[in-house]
Amino acid sequence: MAQVTVNIDGKAYRMACEAGQEDHLQALAARFDGYIANLRGQFGEIGDLRLTVMAGIMVMDELSDLQAQIDSDAAELQQLRTAAENADNTRLDRENEIAGVLEDLAGRLSDLSQKVSASKG
Numbered sequence: 631m632a633q634v635t636v637n638i639d640g641k642a643y644r645m646a647c648e649a650g651q652e653d654h655l656q657a658l659a660a661r662f663d664g665y666i667a668n669l670r671g672q673f674g675e676i677g678d679l680r681l682t683v684m685a686g687i688m689v690m691d692e693l694s695d696l697q698a699q700i701d702s703d704a705a706e707l708q709q710l711r712t713a714a715e716n717a718d719n720t721r722l723d724r725e726n727e728i729a730g731v732l733e734d735l736a737g738r739l740s741d742l743s744q745k746v747s748a749s750k751g
Contacts, residue, residue, distance in 0.1 A: 639666045639678065665689065 631646045636659030647655045665685035673681070 636660075638663045639670070639681070662689070 632649045632652050633644060634647055634652045634655050635642050635644050636656060637643075638659055643659075645655060645659075662685060665688055666681050669681050669684050669688075673684075
């Protein structure tokens with residue numbers, strides 16, 4: 631496990647993370663620190679704990695919105711997959727229908743060709 635020191639609201643926190651994830655953890659902490667700074671700018675000194683809770687709720691609100699968008703996109707993707715599958719099935723049905731018509735036409739042409747050949751002979 632790697633160790634990283636992150637700074638949030640002017641305070642240093644030592645945290646463990648998987649090796650190679652140090653930069654990612656630093657970026658997450660910096661982003662969260664931005665939430666805290668934004669709230670502190672809006673509300674002033676209202677207490678560290680309250681700011682942290684408010685920032686956490688803001689993050690969860692964004693997460694909720696993103697999850698709703700993912701769910702919506704997943705439902706749309708499923709509808710598109712179903713529509714594509716239905717279109718493929720319709721295409722196959724049409725191809726089979728056309729093949730049947732062509733086979734019938736080929737048989738009629740063959741019969742007609744035999745009749746023309748017989749009438750010449």
